[in-house]
Amino acid sequence: DGGITQSPKYLFRKEGQNVTLSCEQNLNHDAMYWYRQDPGQGLRLIYYSQIVNDFQKGDIAEGYSVSREKKESFPLTVTSAQKNPTAFYLCASRRQGATEAFFGQGTRLTVV
Amino acid sequence: AQSVSQHNHHVILSEAASLELGCNYSYGGTVNLFWYVQYPGQHLQLLLKYFSGDPLVKGIKGFEAEFIKSKFSFNLRKPSVQWSDTAEYFCAVNTPNTGNQFYFGTGTSLTVIP
Numbered sequence: 047d048g049g050i051t052q053s054p055k056y057l058f059r060k061e062g063q064n065v066t067l068s069c070e071q072n073l074n075h076d077a078m079y080w081y082r083q084d085p086g087q088g089l090r091l092i093y094y095s096q097i098v099n100d101f102q103k104g105d106i107a108e109g110y111s112v113s114r115e116k117k118e119s120f121p122l123t124v125t126s127a128q129k130n131p132t133a134f135y136l137c138a139s140r141r142q143g144a145t146e147a148f149f150g151q152g153t154r155l156t157v158v
Numbered sequence: 159a160q161s162v163s164q165h166n167h168h169v170i171l172s173e174a175a176s177l178e179l180g181c182n183y184s185y186g187g188t189v190n191l192f193w194y195v196q197y198p199g200q201h202l203q204l205l206l207k208y209f210s211g212d213p214l215v216k217g218i219k220g221f222e223a224e225f226i227k228s229k230f231s232f233n234l235r236k237p238s239v240q241w242s243d244t245a246e247y248f249c250a251v252n253t254p255n256t257g258n259q260f261y262f263g264t265g266t267s268l269t270v271i272p
Contacts, residue, residue, distance in 0.1 A: 077258060079259075079260065081262070086167070086264060086265075087264055088162075088164075088248060088262045088263050088264035088265045089248065089250075089262035089265075090262075091259060091260070091261070094258075094259060096258065104259070136201075136202065138202075138260070140258070145190040145192075145207055145209045145252060145254075146190075146192060146204050146207050147252075147260055148204075149194075149201050149202040149203075150201060151200075151201045152201060
């Protein structure tokens with residue numbers, strides 16, 4: 047099936063550890079996005095990438111890092127510098143020339 | 159950064175009632191506008207979108223939205239809600255001329271009582 051796959055669905059980590067969230071798409075979309083969803087705050091943009099080997103910071107990039115070595119993959123690393131990492135993380139992609147973005151199922155990260 | 163405001167945070171309606179959810183955005187340039195829906199336990203799905211043409215757009219499941227440029231608004235409507243419309247609704251703006259980012263509102267939680 048075509049789509050966006052985020053794994054794992056639930057992730058637990060100890061405070062101070064870096065953790066990488068996976069996002070893979072087989073839709074041949076050019077642009078990919080990472081959002082963080084917190085109750086009452088909606089979706090906030092962390093990073094986005096419009097083409098391979100290029101990415102830009104969103105509104106809340108501090109404490110996060112990304113890479114875009116392949117068109118289909120856009121992993122997000124939550125570093126120990128992120129002060130409040132427990133959240134629901136959503137990955138999205140968009141085809142060049144299209145207007146809408148498609149979303150993955152999300153990863154719920156809990157840092158204890 | 160652009161801002162998107164959704165005025166209703168929690169809405170509770172009885173089945174068959176009419177729905178209108180407000181959405182305002184701050185960007186004065188070219189925008190594409192969206193409503194996404196997130197049903198309990200499911201991923202975000204596109205409900206409808208506007209990018210040009212008729213400012214009244216129709217989406218899935220009987221939803222519609224009207225783009226009023228002078229008011230920077232894109233309100234979502236449905237004449238008669240069903241229990242299955244219980245979900246969280248997000249308004250979003252895409253700015254194609256400034257990096258193609260998507261900006262989302264804080265969401266509106268809709269509960270429809272049978």
